[in-house]
Amino acid sequence: MTPFSGNGYKKYSINEDTLAMMEIAHREGIETVWDRLAKQEPQCGYCQLGTSCRICAMGPCRVDPFGDGPQKGVCGADADIIVARNLARMVAAGASSHSDHGRDILETLHLVGEGHTDVYKISDTAKLHRLAAEYGIVTDGKSDQEVAKALAWQMMEDYGMRRTGLPMAKRAPQARQDIWQKTGTYPRGIDRENVEMLHRTHMGVDNDWINILLQAVRTALSDGWGGSMLATELSDVLFGVPTPKMSQMNLGVLKVDQVNIILHGHNPMLSEVIVAASQDPELVELAKSKGAHGINLAGLCCTGNEVLMRKGIPMAGNHLMQELCIITGAVEMMVVDYQCIMPAVAETAKCFHTKVISTFDKAKFPGVEHISFNPQHGLASGKQIVKMAVDNYTNRVQTRVHIPVNPVPMMTGFSIEAILSALGGTPKPLIDAIVAGSIRGAVGVVGCNNPKIKQDLGHTELTKRLIENDILVLVTGCATVAAGKAGLMVPEAAELAGPGLKAVCKALGIPPVLHVGSCVDNSRIIALGAALANTLGVDMSALPLAGAAPEWYSEKAVAIGVYVVASGIFTVLGIAPPVFGSPNIVKLLTEGLEGVFGATFAVEPDPNRAAVLIRRHIEKKRQGLGIPAIDPASIILPEPELQVV
Amino acid sequence: MKTVFVHPERCIGCKQCEIACTVAHSQTKNLFLAVFESPTSKPRIHAEPGLVLNTAFPNKCRHCNPAPCQMACPTAAISRPADHPEIVYLSPHKCIACGMCAIVCPFDVITFYATNSAPGRPAVAIKCDHCIERQRQGSEPACVEACKVEALEWGELNEMVKTARTRYSEAVSVAVGNVSTEMVAIPANVEAWHAYGAEVSRLNASGEKGA
Numbered sequence: 045m046t047p048f049s050g051n052g053y054k055k056y057s058i059n060e061d062t063l064a065m066m067e068i069a070h071r072e073g074i075e076t077v078w079d080r081l082a083k084q085e086p087q088c089g090y091c092q093l094g095t096s097c098r099i100c101a102m103g104p105c106r107v108d109p110f111g112d113g114p115q116k117g118v119c120g121a122d123a124d125i126i127v128a129r130n131l132a133r134m135v136a137a138g139a140s141s142h143s144d145h146g147r148d149i150l151e152t153l154h155l156v157g158e159g160h161t162d163v164y165k166i167s168d169t170a171k172l173h174r175l176a177a178e179y180g181i182v183t184d185g186k187s188d189q190e191v192a193k194a195l196a197w198q199m200m201e202d203y204g205m206r207r208t209g210l211p212m213a214k215r216a217p218q219a220r221q222d223i224w225q226k227t228g229t230y231p232r233g234i235d236r237e238n239v240e241m242l243h244r245t246h247m248g249v250d251n252d253w254i255n256i257l258l259q260a261v262r263t264a265l266s267d268g269w270g271g272s273m274l275a276t277e278l279s280d281v282l283f284g285v286p287t288p289k290m291s292q293m294n295l296g297v298l299k300v301d302q303v304n305i306i307l308h309g310h311n312p313m314l315s316e317v318i319v320a321a322s323q324d325p326e327l328v329e330l331a332k333s334k335g336a337h338g339i340n341l342a343g344l345c346c347t348g349n350e351v352l353m354r355k356g357i358p359m360a361g362n363h364l365m366q367e368l369c370i371i372t373g374a375v376e377m378m379v380v381d382y383q384c385i386m387p388a389v390a391e392t393a394k395c396f397h398t399k400v401i402s403t404f405d406k407a408k409f410p411g412v413e414h415i416s417f418n419p420q421h422g423l424a425s426g427k428q429i430v431k432m433a434v435d436n437y438t439n440r441v442q443t444r445v446h447i448p449v450n451p452v453p454m455m456t457g458f459s460i461e462a463i464l465s466a467l468g469g470t471p472k473p474l475i476d477a478i479v480a481g482s483i484r485g486a487v488g489v490v491g492c493n494n495p496k497i498k499q500d501l502g503h504t505e506l507t508k509r510l511i512e513n514d515i516l517v518l519v520t521g522c523a524t525v526a527a528g529k530a531g532l533m534v535p536e537a538a539e540l541a542g543p544g545l546k547a548v549c550k551a552l553g554i555p556p557v558l559h560v561g562s563c564v565d566n567s568r569i570i571a572l573g574a575a576l577a578n579t580l581g582v583d584m585s586a587l588p589l590a591g592a593a594p595e596w597y598s599e600k601a602v603a604i605g606v607y608v609v610a611s612g613i614f615t616v617l618g619i620a621p622p623v624f625g626s627p628n629i630v631k632l633l634t635e636g637l638e639g640v641f642g643a644t645f646a647v648e649p650d651p652n653r654a655a656v657l658i659r660r661h662i663e664k665k666r667q668g669l670g671i672p673a674i675d676p677a678s679i680i681l682p683e684p685e686l687q688v689v
Numbered sequence: 690m691k692t693v694f695v696h697p698e699r700c701i702g703c704k705q706c707e708i709a710c711t712v713a714h715s716q717t718k719n720l721f722l723a724v725f726e727s728p729t730s731k732p733r734i735h736a737e738p739g740l741v742l743n744t745a746f747p748n749k750c751r752h753c754n755p756a757p758c759q760m761a762c763p764t765a766a767i768s769r770p771a772d773h774p775e776i777v778y779l780s781p782h783k784c785i786a787c788g789m790c791a792i793v794c795p796f797d798v799i800t801f802y803a804t805n806s807a808p809g810r811p812a813v814a815i816k817c818d819h820c821i822e823r824q825r826q827g828s829e830p831a832c833v834e835a836c837k838v839e840a841l842e843w844g845e846l847n848e849m850v851k852t853a854r855t856r857y858s859e860a861v862s863v864a865v866g867n868v869s870t871e872m873v874a875i876p877a878n879v880e881a882w883h884a885y886g887a888e889v890s891r892l893n894a895s896g897e898k899g900a
């Protein structure tokens with residue numbers, strides 16, 4: 045426990061552990077993400093509105109959103125073209141990130157298929173065979189290794205240019221696929237769509253802003269129904285399909301008397317190995333010889349979500365906790381792979397004994413020791429890293445250790461397979477509950493933290509409002525940690541749900557907020573939506589579903605938002621994307637898309653108001669399905685109360 | 690007298706001052722909402738380019754005293770607020786958009802647009818008010834807050850001039866030190882005195898001796 049109350053920092057976060065660490069940071073002069081945001085403010089208005097363009101060297105150019113200054117860039121691009129090109133490139137960067145993550149997992153499957161790795165193996169044969177069947181691979185008489193190799197070869201084609209459509213996109217209802225065909229947005233090859241997006245946003249290629257945005261949709265769909273889905277499915281094959289289990293969350297999962305190792309990033313390849321290495325008897329013995337009682341692992345961000353889902357490893361926090369967990373003084377090592385790792389952690393670590401270790405050759409950090417991870421001989425790297433952490437335990441200054449809170453329990457592991465299993469093997473009980481109205485609908489609350497929104501306020505308030513109104517919530521990524529820390533992810537949290545959802549949760553022994561995984565695992569949400577729609581014989585846009593990213597910050601979140609909307613699911617963003625400089629594009633995203641994809645975006649930072657927008661949408665969809673519905677207009681939209689920081 | 694002091698040599702032409710000014714003078718004071726206002730707000734500061742590439746000067750009302758615009762205005766729309774007499778303030782509802790203020794303005798920073806503070810008029814004069822509303826609430830002008838390169842500085846004019854002057858003197862002293870003594874007729878004793886000063890400065894700077 046710590047004497048630091050964190051009073052005085054309450055406008056930054058709803059979490060006790062965050063506030064206490066901010067107070068220590070302030071006293072010791074350690075800079076945090078909030079300090080750096082304050083120094084950046086006010087941030088560039090052109091960039092926030094999306095009307096600045098750095099694409100070519102005739103520029104950089106800006107379009108004055110107030111109409112006084114220039115209305116066109118040097119090339120002649122107006123606000124519509126500039127905003128569309130910028131947004132499209134954000135989508136391409138986000139989709140590329142997920143898909144390149146998927147590629148690394150795919151290459152690992154290929155190593156297994158070739159027999160070139162001494163660490164990875166097929167953990168779920170049934171899923172391997174389901175995927176092989178989906179890809180038309182004859183498995184009779186083949187060993188798992190041979191099937192893995194054949195599947196890997198087929199999936200590598202998903203990244204190429206031979207396909208006219210991604211095989212996993214066929215999981216979507218036919219009506220949805222028809223929309224993609226009709227609009228020219230059916231994803232063909234993953235790398236192809238991303239490269240074509242970069243090509244089309246080069247100066248002087250695609251200048252029809254609607255045409256640019258349609259390719260952005262195709263690029264995003266190649267992520268959701270391609271790269272991300274592949275990452276999810278193959279991680280399940282290699283590391284196991286997640287099953288429900290209990291775990292814990294917040295900085296209290298760090299242990300005063302153990303070697304603490306933080307696993308940070310997104311790719312589960314290395315972290316799975318670290319989990320194995322941390323249980324190595326020799327290393328545990330070494331830790332004891334240094335005076336520690338054991339080796340304790342804790343996750344951050346999506347690497348944390350991956351090992352939480354499959355191994356029940358507790359999570360220390362989400363995106364905005366990455367510097368703060370070091371400030372506990374109790375972290376011997378932070379092992380990072382890639383994505384969302386602030387370069388700032390290297391500086392924060394210098395104030396403590398914490399070692400930061402980078403592991404992927406595509407993600408190096410100044411001032412950070414790099415141990416190149418080799419998936420062929422992964423366990424050796426894992427043991428080397430864990431040993432460095434154990435050796436570092438003796439450098440810990442116990443008087444500087446402040447672990448501010450006790451951990452909060454939560455339930456994890458709700459893969460689609462696990463959800464169906466909890467329902468008795470078929471989605472029918474869930475559909476029955478939705479038809480009867482005891483569950484009004486389901487919402488994916490996903491995405492990051494952003495210091496522009498009080499940390500976790502957007503996630504938790506929205507989630508509470510939804511479950512109170514009998515809406516089942518599925519969480520991934522950083523939203524998971526918010527809901528977990530708030531105590532919404534234990535079966536007992538059913539008491540916080542409305543009467544209908546409460547009864548269903550109690551009957552099944554599940555929480556009203558289900559953890560479905562990391563940010564690539566948003567593919568589980570759309571796949572579940574597709575399965576429900578196929579069972580009912582309707583398009584996904586007819587279902588009472590919605591998505592929300594209350595505190596998003598990353599390009600990956602933009603790609604996710606676009607593929608979710610293009611899959612027919614209404615999505616509310618808590619942070620405005622850089623599009624407001626083009627009224628045409630704002631109108632398209634918030635209204636026009638309805639007539640094309642049957643879903644739109646909305647921007648609403650206040651979670652209470654976002655909840656009402658979602659409830660109205662869900663009731664409208666219920667009306668459309670002809671099942672019991674409340675008049676959407678009767679749900680009153682409250683005045684904005686909760687302010688953005 | 691507090692004013693916005695401009696260091697044109699530091700301006701990188703990002704135009705954030707213009708955006709911040711426009712938002713500060715909008716109805717909603719919110720960037721994302723301001724772009725949808727009608728009529729839209731307009732900037733009172735203008736970072737126009739210089740003759741040489743990559744130079745710019747953030748130009749705005751210098752709040753002259755006496756102010757030619759105030760003297761030329763036929764409707765007394767331009768005045769000096771009692772609580773901020775250093776500000777040349779324009780009351781939009783009194784403006785008849787005759788353009789006299791713009792004609793006599795030495796800096797050409799008065800423009801004419803429709804504005805929410807004079808509803809129904811096609812255009813009235815728009816000029817810097819030194820963010821008088823923000824000042825009354827204890828904030829500095831929005832353009833200064835927005836400037837990330839310290840090209841715009843808010844403070845007492847004489848203090849800012851002194852700081853700039855000191856910087857200039859330092860630059861000149863370095864320049865003079867680079868002129869060969871053979872080129873200038875300096876008595877030997879003065880040359881020795883300069884050499885002594887340079888030596889002390891060097892030692893102090895290196896930290897080897899002295900304070």
